[in-house]
Amino acid sequence: MSRIIYMDNNATTRMSDGVSQIMRDNLELYGNASSMHTLGRNANAGIEWARGMLSSLLGCGSGEIYFTSGASEANNTVFNTARELIDRGGQRNRIVTTTIEHPSIIETVKYLRGLGYRIDECPVDSTGMVRLDEMERLMGPDVLLVSVMTGNNETGTIQPVARVAQLAHGCGALMHSDATQAIGKIPVDVNALGLDYLSLSAHKFYGPKGVGALYARSGCPLSAFVHGGHQEKGYRAGTYNSVAIIGMGQAAREAGENLQQEHDALWSLRERLRLAIVENIPDVVINGNQEHCLPGTLNVSFPGAEGESILLYLDMEGIEVSTGSACATGSLEPSYVLLASGVPVELAHGSIRFSLGRFNTREDVDTVIEKLPGIIARVRSMSTRRS
Ligand code: PMP
Numbered sequence: 001m002s003r004i005i006y007m008d009n010n011a012t013t014r015m016s017d018g019v020s021q022i023m024r025d026n027l028e029l030y031g032n033a034s035s036m037h038t039l040g041r042n043a044n045a046g047i048e049w050a051r052g053m054l055s056s057l058l059g060c061g062s063g064e065i066y067f068t069s070g071a072s073e074a075n076n077t078v079f080n081t082a083r084e085l086i087d088r089g090g091q092r093n094r095i096v097t098t099t100i101e102h103p104s105i106i107e108t109v110k111y112l113r114g115l116g117y118r119i120d121e122c123p124v125d126s127t128g129m130v131r132l133d134e135m136e137r138l139m140g141p142d143v144l145l146v147s148v149m150t151g152n153n154e155t156g157t158i159q160p161v162a163r164v165a166q167l168a169h170g171c172g173a174l175m176h177s178d179a180t181q182a183i184g185k186i187p188v189d190v191n192a193l194g195l196d197y198l199s200l201s202a203h204k205f206y207g208p209k210g211v212g213a214l215y216a217r218s219g220c221p222l223s224a225f226v227h228g229g230h231q232e233k234g235y236r237a238g239t240y241n242s243v244a245i246i247g248m249g250q251a252a253r254e255a256g257e258n259l260q261q262e263h264d265a266l267w268s269l270r271e272r273l274r275l276a277i278v279e280n281i282p283d284v285v286i287n288g289n290q291e292h293c294l295p296g297t298l299n300v301s302f303p304g305a306e307g308e309s310i311l312l313y314l315d316m317e318g319i320e321v322s323t324g325s326a327c328a329t330g331s332l333e334p335s336y337v338l339l340a341s342g343v344p345v346e347l348a349h350g351s352i353r354f355s356l357g358r359f360n361t362r363e364d365v366d367t368v369i370e371k372l373p374g375i376i377a378r379v380r381s382m383s384t385r386r387s
Contacts, residue, residue: 005319005364009204009296009357010153010181015247016206016358018254023208023247033240034231043242050249054213057252058198059189066214066222066232067245071180072104074199074214075147077225077236078176079108082145084223086117092144092173094118098130098159099340101149102178106336122148127289128157128341135164143173150182150193154337154353155288156297158186165194174220180204180212184255185263185294196220202244206358207251211244262358266295269356269365274298276369281376285347287338296356299338301347305379308332310352313375319368322353 006014015023026046031039033047048062055062068074079095086093095112097105099121109119122135130148139146146168151158165175176197179188184205190198197220201212216222222235229237255262277284277300287299302310307323314321323335334348343351354368 003318005360005367007354007356007360007364007368008320008322009360010156010353010355011322012203012209013206013357014359015208016251016254019207019247019250022250023243026243026246029242029246031242033242034229043240046242046246046249047240050245050252053249053252053256054200057183057188057256058215059191060215061218064190064215064218066216066236067240068212068214068236069210070203070212071102071178071199071201073225074201074212075102075104075178076108077214077223078145078147078197078199079105079112080225081221081223082174083112083117085144085221092142094120094140094142095145095147096120096122096135096138096143096168096173097147098122098124098149100124100128100130100152100154100157100337101147102153102180105147105149105178118142124157124341126342128152128155128287128337129289129292130159130164132160132163132167136167139167139171139173141171143168143171145174145176147176147178150177150179150188151186151294151297152288152337153181153297154335155299155341156181156294156355157289158182158292158294160292161195162193169194181294181297184251184259185266185296187259190215190217202248202251205251205255208244208247211241211248213248263295266356266358266360269360269362270296270298270354272362273354273356273365273368274300276365277372280369280373285343287341287343287351296360298354298356299351300354301338301343301351302376302380303347303350305350305376305383307349307351309379309382310350310375313379314352314368314371317367317371317375319371322355323351 031043033043051062148164168175174196178199196217198215203209224235226237285301338348
């Protein structure tokens with residue numbers, strides 16, 4: 001088979017050459033970063049270098065970065081902090097989030113609700129954008145935390161986070177954003193956005209898997225999520241994964257250096273793909289907000305065709321994409337993000353997410369454009385869903 005055309009960069013990215021290189025160079029850095037001897041201090045120096053790279057990318061102080069295993073852990077840490085504050089009693093005992101967050105928030109919300117905590121999910125409009133009128137209505141003196149993602153992983157819709165932060169702060173609440181999909185694609189500055197907390201994961205911006213970070217503004221409350229050690233000022237116990245953290249530092253460095261250039265390149269590939277799909281395939285629906293959109297994400301519904309079949313046919317051609325479905329425990333459910341945006345079930349079932357990345361080329365896009373119309377026609381002709 002010819003080379004793989006990877007268009008599933010919102011699921012994960014291939015590590016950049018610079019990241020692979022720096023990790024290889026540091027593989028022998030086996031000292032425990034908490035040890036006081038030379039080997040330990042060398043590992044610690046690498047970790048602090050990475051912390052500096054991340055803080056420059058986000059425009060925060062390096063003391064405000066806490067390393068985690070990824071964005072799921074960072075998100076859980078923020079919600080756990082809110083839960084502990086609520087448990088202490090006081091006027092603020094409500095959390096406000098949205099219907100389109102990543103499962104690491106959606107499932108945490110379900111879990112906390114089951115325990116009796118008060119959590120509201122703000123609806124989104126037909127483009128997957130948080131409804132500011134509803135958000136305003138949900139604000140109040142009892143709100144402790146507001147959490148709205150920066151850019152959606154399925155539709156790419158960029159949320160009005162800075163405006164929501166103003167609303168949250170207007171009623172004295174703390175503001176969190178899961179910026180996992182936005183890092184390296186659009187500018188993410190914690191002060192410009194007005195964030196108290198932010199979550200990210202290295203493998204979404206050409207870094208290694210299993211490492212991420214939480215930004216927590218200095219002076220904002222933070223509860224330890226993993227107990228048992230003095231690492232990360234006692235907030236996150238566990239021996240540092242030094243090599244992965246250094247890899248993430250390099251990924252952050254590259255993201256900061258190439259941001260505008262990368263944004264423009266991704267957007268132009270994405271638009272080439274979108275225009276060709278609309279031109280060459282009848283009856284397609286483009287999902288998400290087309291004006292406020294992460295540059296590499298294109299979510300398309302093909303009415304009368306099932307997403308999973310399209311995915312498998314594309315895979316046979318060496319083209320890797322994702323469906324809009326959440327494939328959980330073998331059952332194929334339509335995407336809750338698309339359903340929350342009002343996309344009908346049938347269209348949600350026939351959706352495909354193309355997520356382009358740094359390594360995609362015009363030739364990749366042109367190959368997809370060449371193969372896709374035939375695949376859609378074949379799947380449509382086979383589909384029992386065709387009306
Ligand atoms: N938030 C968003 C928006 C994501 O896309 C992801 C990864 N799919 C996560 C959080 C979780 O990241 P990780 O699995 O690396 O913890």
